[in-house]
Amino acid sequence: MLRFILIRLAVAVPTLLGMSVVAFAIVAIAPGDPVMMELRALGVVPKPEDIAALRAEYGLDQPFLLRYLDWLGRAVQLDLGTSIATGRSVVTEIAMRLPATLSLAVSALIGAVLVSVVFGVCALSRNRGVAACMRGLTILLVSIPSFWLALLFIYLFVLTIGWGRLVSDGTWSDLILPALTLGLGAGASLGRVVYERIRAELSEDHIRLAIAKGLAPRRILISHIAPRIVGPLATAWANTFGALLGGVVIVESIFGWPGLGQLILQAIAQRDFPVIQAYLVFMGLIFFTMSILADIVVFFTDPQLRRTLSDD
Amino acid sequence: MVALLQVQNLSVGLPFSAPLLDAISFDIAESERVGLVGASGCGKSLTAGTLCGLLRTPLRVLAGSIRLDGTSLTDASPATWRAARGRSVFQIFQSPGTALTPVRRVGTQLAEAAQIAGRDTKAAVSQALDAVALQPDVTGLFPYQLSGGMKQRVLIAMALILRPRLLIADEPTTGLDVLTEHDILTALNTAADETGASVLFISHDLRAVRRIATRTLVMHAGRLVEDADIADLAISKAPAARALATAATALQNPC
Amino acid sequence: AVKQDRYSVDPEKFTFTTRRPAAQIVETAVKPDENFLPAPLLFQDWDYADGTYTVTLREGVTFSDGTPLNADSTIAALKLYDTGKSDFLQIDQDSFEKLGEYQISFASETGSALVIENMTHRGTSLFGPSEDRAANPVGTGPYLLESYDPNQQITVVRNEAYWGDAPYVDQLTFRFIADDNARLLALQNGEIDIIGEVTPQMLLSMPQDGSVVLHESRPIRYVAMMTNINGEAPFDIMQDRQVREALAWAIDRETIASVLYAGRGEPAKGILPGWMFNLGDTHTDGFGYDTAKAADLLEAAGWTLGSDGIREKDGRKLTLRLVAAYPNVSTVKPMPEMLEQMFADVGVDIDLVEVDDSGVYGSTYLDTGEADLYLEFASNNNTDPTYLLNNLFTTTTPWGGYKFFAPGAHVDALLSDGRKAQTRDEVIEKVRAAHRAIVQDDLVAIPILMVPNFALSRPGVDVPMSEYADWIDYGNVTMVNQ
């Protein structure tokens, strides 16, 4: 187990490094001078010496590689620099927003997983009418743009019925609508995966044996299909979580949810380079953690893999 | 005495096209062991699947009736089928390699069968494993750790635990070497002896059939063309049956 | 609710970024009066002679930590300001002198006569000594910081020891809602009382049933198109003044004014309002709406109508890139689309770029000159009459100015003379001349509208409006009974 995780981490190192290069380079090669940007944003009348000083402060006078190594060296010590816009350390800035985004993404994910199981299983119902309706509904929900759904929800629930608030300050009740908006679409996409997976399993020989034994559908689902599909599903969950973290950008801005999505939108608009870099690295890290968790699930649910990996 | 299994005019196929099984009728008596032979693709597995209610969707029963142990299974509800499967009819499939659920231990899968049959799990499992000459410690293994022959024997053990009235064995030895084949057929006979089950043994190889059954059904292109003692196939009126017998003889004699 | 949290905890950047909320906590030396002349606030009285400013401070004022406002603390505060990166006032650091307990003097680094005028800018507020100006801003203002929830809200409570008239409102909460639409909906939904940074789209979509009340000041903000007169091909078409003038005549300002800004805008003759500094509006002539004249001008410039309705010259289409970005697109939307239609009527094709992003604006279009027209929405939000013109249209600013629409040496000279002029009249004289050059003779800025400063509130709230958004006195918002 530990060995497996260690191997997995070792494999991840080059990718993580590559990610950090991309995150750094995307910002470093972007057109525009962050210093001029900052001064302009501040409405300041700078002297050339000031500009030079500021450039030196951000290390912009150094060559790319040196800057990258320096940045990386500090990044591993969790020092990702200071936000140009707010002057706070980027880590603080992210830490401040992270709980809101995580709670949104996690609750959307949980909702999506639940919804997906319902969709997936119902779409396989013996009742053809139910199955067709469920499949249709799934495809429809996958097709609705989340931002549009969000606006419809606002119109319906907030403005017409008056259930929610528009200005959320991160309390739980404010979470429901954005999480629903995010979760429904994701749940439908995951529902497709669940459906596909179960269908694939249902055409396997071992399920035929389980049926021939006289097992009830529920038992087959729980003890013969579920353990086989949690591995692939966990991978899908991890990917969905990544997609949700991207999707929050829009939903957060519509619902005014104070999370990372708003931070990155603002940072991009303001060219708050340290924040953009840190955000990208951070997302990569989350993605990696998630995919490692998914791999662990796969590892645990596949006895053969477990054996081969612990054998040598 | 009424036969255990009565199949009458059974036709199976896709809707709106020529049937793949065409008006098949045969009976199997209590504790009788019957062989079903025929060339590849003639519909043997299809027959077996139909008897277990395991037709894949677009295929379906087009006509005819199946009565097992007095119960009609044609157009039976899923619940009726579920009740019949395992205890009344059980099938061992063509491909042992993929028949067991890969992620669950062999013991668990056998125990599940014991539960369905309503028997004491431990005793039934160890007894069954003993009967098919498997070590008791295979219960702790996963299917991938077993050889093909062992997997097939686990399936026979499962049949021993379930004690079905009718056991269908669909080419249980295909893909296994002759020595393993020998062991499997022995185990199958043991199982039938112990449970008193009727057996429908499917194969394209007369040699294997001969070890289990004497009465043999011969299929050709979806029809039942012969129902006779295995020794009489060579003098059958059906060309398909004669061809089978000839081939078997020719293969076994040095030229 | 306001759009964005501009609060920075970086002490060196603090001064310029706290803006509205901090405006309630800290005060500037002087405030703008009715005519945008500096009026006493923390400075009681001042005098300028031979490059030296002599200032008498208001007595009896204390910072919220108890430090009295006196010569020492004022010099410290001004020095503190100037140690920041924003060397905006350009005071000579070595020239500070304490003349008495409440009297100081200093000089300008550049010989400017307008340092006091620039002190009405909120960015120059005087902070008291404090280790951490972010967590604990010390000022002389009517409110004290209660809580700060980054990017969400700032709450201030009344400073009971305030030297001036106590404000009406006990506690103010500024919420940051980046999305324009969400701000309006939240107001409609009764979640907030007042919203600032009102966009024309909000005015267009504002419910007309009285559930939302509009407050406005005198017109102060201009909407104008800066023209790229120094661009390189393919952005060199605007070098031809005839084309610039043609565009000026092609704009139906009346229609725009009646459609946008809830009909509260006025067709503009310039980019400075006439009431400001008593400039008057006779020094500019402005342009009417006359498509025939516009067409003639374009014809005269050699741009003839092509078969597809777009003018061309030497095989080149009259396509102009119009960038709408400053300060963000939503402040002018949907005007760019209306302009595009109007220019299409005279055979000018517009390649419209809307960027809600000052960063991209600056680096991609403004600094590179890769556009023909820049639609801007801004104002001279300062009592320094040269402030706007000097910043936008000269080449003498420390960063070299926005060289693509600087008319040249004559405007540079007018404005630098204006900044050094000894009398107010002389300053205004120079500003009028420069303004006329910019919006009429050289026509580097095509004026479109002059727009008030807006706020929206729920009914029953009266907001004391100011032309200068940073000077809206939210502490003295009153409730009116209907």
Place this chain on the structure above:
Amino acid sequence: MLDIQGLTKTFYGRAWLRDVSLSIAKGEVVGLIGRSGAGKSTLARCLTGLETADTGTITLNSETITPGRGAARQQMQYLWQDPTQSLSPYLTAQNTVLETLNGFGIGPRAQRLKQARSLLATFDLPQDSFTRRTHALSGGQCQRVALARALAAEPQVLILDEPLSSLDLAAQLSTIRLLQDIHRKRATTMLIVSHDLAPLRHLAHRIVVLDDARIVEDLPMSCFATQAQNPLSRAYAQTLQTDQAEAASLSAHRETEPATGGA
């Protein structure tokens, strides 16, 4: 002619072939038998380049070759265990053979299609099946196409991996006849993998038994039944005897009804 020396192959730390050495003379037909999973297919696949052996050398006509590369690709042809899976569903029977002729540049270009068709015809395939795709052919027919393709390459060695086990009895019999025929006409060197000894009696000159990743027996077919020492080999020899006994019971009828003989 074909000489295998010290072939070793391990998967995941377990050896499936251990120091296997085998030489086959020109025109010889060798039968390779063993229990399921003994490594028979692995050996065959190592010879054709489908797997790469860890150690060991393979020489063909005293030249060391790399299976599946260069000239060896043509000289050693492999017949897959499952013939239907080894034929492209996108090609017709004649194009399948043509592909090989083109690939190895056999015969004049203009003649190749004719050559392919005549080759298929020699394998008893009906004319109308030449232009059919494999999914329209029976398993036995598929195997003939696969064989035709292998022989079209004019190989020196033909390696057949369980050519019979996926066929029904009638098809098995006709395949045996076909292989006998091929050997008679071309004297092709063959290595036939099987898990059953019985059918090899009709084909093989020599039987090699593989058990536990090693060759445990290597005897001429004629004296295998009597001289085999290894317990596994003995067990195989035993099956021959019981089979023959049982066959006797069937042939009893044959003598009474001579008209039934066919195939």
Place this chain on the structure above:
Amino acid sequence: MIERHLSLPALRFGLRGGRFGLMMGVALLLGFVVLGLSPLFVDIAPPAQMDLLARLAGPSDTHPLGTDHLGRDVLSRLIHAVPVSLGAAFATMLAILAIALPWGVIAAVAGGRVDMVMMRLADIIMAFPTLVLALAIIGFMGASLQASIIGIAAAWWPSNARMVRALVLSASQRDFVRAAYLSGASRLRVIVRHILPQVLPPLAVIISLETASVLLALSALSFLGIGAQPPTPEWGAMLNQARPFFSQAPHMLLVPGLAVTAAVLALNLIGEGLRDLLDTREPYEW
């Protein structure tokens, strides 16, 4: 015992739901094509023509779907947006495929170290949320439809490259592919004649499903105001403009929203329908 690779029964007897869905999807898409072409045959108001007196008007005879905040005809804008919105989605998909296809095929065919390096590179990009990476790229390029096409394509291709690689890999492991090589076919011929035909049908499924997602992503960017720029008629941009007026003029929001949903739905239905048709698995019924 004989398993068929391309079980044609499914195609022949395609009685599953997929058939119906596929037909619906194709019909919807054709509907959009007809709609998109209609300005060529029917007289429709120019999409940019403003009628400032009839702003935010609801559906009427002159404006069947009402007008927007500048008095432009919503129906006309909707119709003129068809080629823009769908075209952008297809262009993006094309760009994605232009990278993903060679990348995936080369990685799968080359194998070994080349494969590893190529996949690691793809992994690196994949680790960032697609939308955010696209946002960052657009942020630096300046907002425009082209920028969002490039941004989405740049952030999107790795997942498709992975899928292509997986398809090619599983296709190249089929016995007949290796058999074809061993019996004389050149590598190029193996790829073209034996691997590609296997890959194309599932690729068609992937392409239609992915185009659906791309369309969603593009309209999301336009909705954020950083995709298609006004006055270009584009559904996402129309939604962006409709947003401030959504309580006053809900039709402005509903119409383009429904159009996006219907177009995405059409592509999804086609994808799912194709997948069902190609699906050779036949699940057991319990």
